[in-house]
Amino acid sequence: MEGDQSPGGSAVSQDTYLLIGGAPPLQQGRPRSVPRGCRPWRLWHRTSLCLAGPRKASWRRRVVVLAVLIAVLLLLLYSLGESSHRTIMSMVRGRPPEAAFRCNGPVNTTSQLPHPHAPPRPTQSRLREDPKVLLFTETQYSRTGQAIIHILVANRIKYKMEGKYGVVVFENFERYLQIDPWNRELLDKYLRDYGVGLVGFMPAREETQVGAKLRGFPLYVHSNLGLENVSLNTDTTYTPLEWAAPSLPHFSEERLILSILDKGDYDGISRVLFGGNLDFWLHRLLFLDAVSYLSLGRISLSLERYILVDIDDIFVAKKGVRMTTDDVKALLDSQWRLRELVPEWRFNLGFSGKYYQNGYPEENAGDRMLLEHVDEFWWFGHMWGHTQPHTLTQEKLEHQMQLNKQFALAHNIPTDSGYSIAPHHSGVYPVHEPLYDAWKKVWNVRVTSSEEYPHLYPARLRRGFIHRNIMVLPRQTCGLFTHTVFIDKYPGGRQTLDSSIHGGELFLSIVYNPISIFMTHLSNYGNDRLALYTFESVIKFIKCWTNLSLRTVPPLQLGEKYFHLFPNERDPVWGYPCADRRHMQIWAKEKSCEQLPKFLVIGPQKTGTTALYTFLAMHPAIVANYPSADTFEEVQFFNGKNYYKGIDWYMNFFPVPANSSSRFLFEKSATYFEGEMVPQRVKALLPHSRLVVTVIPPSKRAYSWYHHMRAHNDPTALQYTFHQVITAGDGDPRALRSLRNKCLVPGMYAKHLERWLDHFPASQLILIDGEELRSDPVYVMNDLQRFLGIQPFYNYTEHLRYDKRKGFFCQVTEEDKTKCLGRGKGRIYPPMNESDAKLLKEYYQPYNVALEKLLTRLDYPVPKWLEEELQ
Numbered sequence: 001m002e003g004d005q006s007p008g009g010s011a012v013s014q015d016t017y018l019l020i021g022g023a024p025p026l027q028q029g030r031p032r033s034v035p036r037g038c039r040p041w042r043l044w045h046r047t048s049l050c051l052a053g054p055r056k057a058s059w060r061r062r063v064v065v066l067a068v069l070i071a072v073l074l075l076l077l078y079s080l081g082e083s084s085h086r087t088i089m090s091m092v093r094g095r096p097p098e099a100a101f102r103c104n105g106p107v108n109t110t111s112q113l114p115h116p117h118a119p120p121r122p123t124q125s126r127l128r129e130d131p132k133v134l135l136f137t138e139t140q141y142s143r144t145g146q147a148i149i150h151i152l153v154a155n156r157i158k159y160k161m162e163g164k165y166g167v168v169v170f171e172n173f174e175r176y177l178q179i180d181p182w183n184r185e186l187l188d189k190y191l192r193d194y195g196v197g198l199v200g201f202m203p204a205r206e207e208t209q210v211g212a213k214l215r216g217f218p219l220y221v222h223s224n225l226g227l228e229n230v231s232l233n234t235d236t237t238y239t240p241l242e243w244a245a246p247s248l249p250h251f252s253e254e255r256l257i258l259s260i261l262d263k264g265d266y267d268g269i270s271r272v273l274f275g276g277n278l279d280f281w282l283h284r285l286l287f288l289d290a291v292s293y294l295s296l297g298r299i300s301l302s303l304e305r306y307i308l309v310d311i312d313d314i315f316v317a318k319k320g321v322r323m324t325t326d327d328v329k330a331l332l333d334s335q336w337r338l339r340e341l342v343p344e345w346r347f348n349l350g351f352s353g354k355y356y357q358n359g360y361p362e363e364n365a366g367d368r369m370l371l372e373h374v375d376e377f378w379w380f381g382h383m384w385g386h387t388q389p390h391t392l393t394q395e396k397l398e399h400q401m402q403l404n405k406q407f408a409l410a411h412n413i414p415t416d417s418g419y420s421i422a423p424h425h426s427g428v429y430p431v432h433e434p435l436y437d438a439w440k441k442v443w444n445v446r447v448t449s450s451e452e453y454p455h456l457y458p459a460r461l462r463r464g465f466i467h468r469n470i471m472v473l474p475r476q477t478c479g480l481f482t483h484t485v486f487i488d489k490y491p492g493g494r495q496t497l498d499s500s501i502h503g504g505e506l507f508l509s510i511v512y513n514p515i516s517i518f519m520t521h522l523s524n525y526g527n528d529r530l531a532l533y534t535f536e537s538v539i540k541f542i543k544c545w546t547n548l549s550l551r552t553v554p555p556l557q558l559g560e561k562y563f564h565l566f567p568n569e570r571d572p573v574w575g576y577p578c579a580d581r582r583h584m585q586i587w588a589k590e591k592s593c594e595q596l597p598k599f600l601v602i603g604p605q606k607t608g609t610t611a612l613y614t615f616l617a618m619h620p621a622i623v624a625n626y627p628s629a630d631t632f633e634e635v636q637f638f639n640g641k642n643y644y645k646g647i648d649w650y651m652n653f654f655p656v657p658a659n660s661s662s663r664f665l666f667e668k669s670a671t672y673f674e675g676e677m678v679p680q681r682v683k684a685l686l687p688h689s690r691l692v693v694t695v696i697p698p699s700k701r702a703y704s705w706y707h708h709m710r711a712h713n714d715p716t717a718l719q720y721t722f723h724q725v726i727t728a729g730d731g732d733p734r735a736l737r738s739l740r741n742k743c744l745v746p747g748m749y750a751k752h753l754e755r756w757l758d759h760f761p762a763s764q765l766i767l768i769d770g771e772e773l774r775s776d777p778v779y780v781m782n783d784l785q786r787f788l789g790i791q792p793f794y795n796y797t798e799h800l801r802y803d804k805r806k807g808f809f810c811q812v813t814e815e816d817k818t819k820c821l822g823r824g825k826g827r828i829y830p831p832m833n834e835s836d837a838k839l840l841k842e843y844y845q846p847y848n849v850a851l852e853k854l855l856t857r858l859d860y861p862v863p864k865w866l867e868e869e870l871q
């Protein structure tokens, strides 16, 4: 094995590093030659000499000449008028760069997929679970480990440290070799039995090694040597590495490493070993291929990549950075060239009609020419006046959209794309409901895209979701913004853009995302036409270096494809808007995180949650949610269909914040406790919230719940006895089995608590003994006040009193009477029969044991009833 090494003697100068055929070297400034006399500094020099004669001009003369010159220039400009502005600018600017990328080999112009690269899958090597990667990193911060995780996450490849795996990855291969014989044999047996392969990386070394033998392995390591003759396995998803001959300019500054394939002839285990890290893009592709190859195709990405390039702000840009007729022609030409590489390629144009014909005369001609070629592009309505939707009411939004639609109809622009986007992503996420309503009503929008979900950064975590039947697709960043108009003004210099194209961020975005939507702006197509340069270059680079098959389809089809590929992204996860500065900027001003609860009473049902809710609401500093008519007073947002109504719907259950933010808003929904998705959703929206859980003996809870269902005339509960419900088997009717589950499952307290604790630290959760709440509510309420840190401290002794008739503690009214909970709380029903009680005690035994262990581990008090249950 050869170690890290840059290709010897192949240093290539800057100008050849850039892939612009025939372009002058970068150091010379502009990419195209400019007539010398037209350059302002040249003009000044020559004129001064001419007026002042051959002798060295005195400084006075120079000042006079300069003043005359400025005056002449101003006069000239004035007389030529605005129409000449662009002509002068283009003389000064030179010509835009071209994507004249040269590929040292055949460009992959076919749209066919290559032959399957994975060896046939042995029947005995089937994995029962979702294939995952088992990853061993040195530490959570180690460099290659981070790079591996980065690639896996960006490609949505699951990885973990437990369960069944499709591939095992060692950040440091030596760790694998150092495993003690017993564990090594276990791991190797697993790899052999399930046909799971291994990827290993050789650690970087300062010192040079020549022929160092790998422990217990027939391999010898040579490190820090030059790579002379590279010849590698050609059976890869991407372009064979033999293309990476040292003479190729792309590799001049990169560190090539050698990677080898061990086909398992030695010990039955296939391995791919990398001589170094993943810094270089080609090795990242090779790593993905290795994962695919070693998992026998189970962890394999399709080779199809869909790209859609939106051109936003059509007609919006300022004078001077809009498109002229030449630019429109260049756009059309580029579109034709791109079709050679991506079948049916079309740019997707988003227009704001209000600014039509708002440029210099040549630019207005450009506007008209775009409309003359309306059929050549895909179109979508942007916002008429480019206003941010979150600042507008639904009425105003509809009005703006209507104006743009009328403009479209008047200019034969198609209006049926079903796609739209909002200026600055405003209103898409965080959701501004009026935007979704207006979009649906005026434009029948069914798909949009945004960079903001869940956050702009890190880009690799951007995802899609569906809200109210509108598909929101993630957008990728291509490095061009409204103000990136000239190549020499590109932030970080042209080299930065080029390295993003040549294996950097833009290239990897396309490689890692089966579907990429890029946002560009009108201004990126005028002047230096950077968007044309960027996309033609990156597409050629991809076609040159990979076997990816590039495609494009209109947005609606793209949306359907996206959620077909990633069905588990359909459901949104609403995030806390105040944690993200950008989200705050595009969230309606009247909204505030102070209108979200500070704590939740999460249940489970029948443990005394209503009493707790009522007692809490008595506190002067605590504000409960408004009651919901549909859900028996509870909001029930996080656990059911209400979640899809969005956070505006949820926030409407709470009063608009008053001046003081010391009020504690809360809500109680007793079914949150056992909901599978609830902890994750609560964590996302209310990351700082405190959680209040009440528990009573689980069998008692189950019995109370059964009677609750009977009292609510549930037909199944009325039809079957408690015994029949708790002993229902798999062969029983569905309704009965469902009732059994709802009756028994919430009482598995430890299991549900563990799930909450996966998302929240124990310090944010308090466990209340429901039996104690019943017998000594004052003590419990004081404890809870301390946990929540609520001021002022409320003296419940004066406000709660035992009511003999009710048999429970009740609220003391101003008239010194008691106000108790309704008949539905503290019901009267016959005691549970002994055999059912015994049955349930046995049933819940393991869950109660686990609960006791959990509480002890967390240093929480163990309720008395639990001690008794375990005796």
Ligand SMILES: Nc1ncnc2c1ncn2[C@@H]1O[C@H](COP(=O)(O)OS(=O)(=O)O)[C@@H](OP(=O)(O)O)[C@H]1O
Pocket (backbone or CB within 6 Å): 604, 605, 606, 607, 608, 609, 610, 611, 670, 704, 705, 708, 773, 774, 808, 809, 810, 821, 824, 825, 826, 827
């Ligand atoms: N102060 C006071 N007043 C009335 N009831 C009290 C009180 N404290 C605790 N309990 C017990 O609360 C049980 C109802 O629990 P929940 O309020 O959680 O029920 S629900 O899930 O909201 O339906 C209810 O269960 P049942 O006795 O089966 O009706 C009561 O035992």
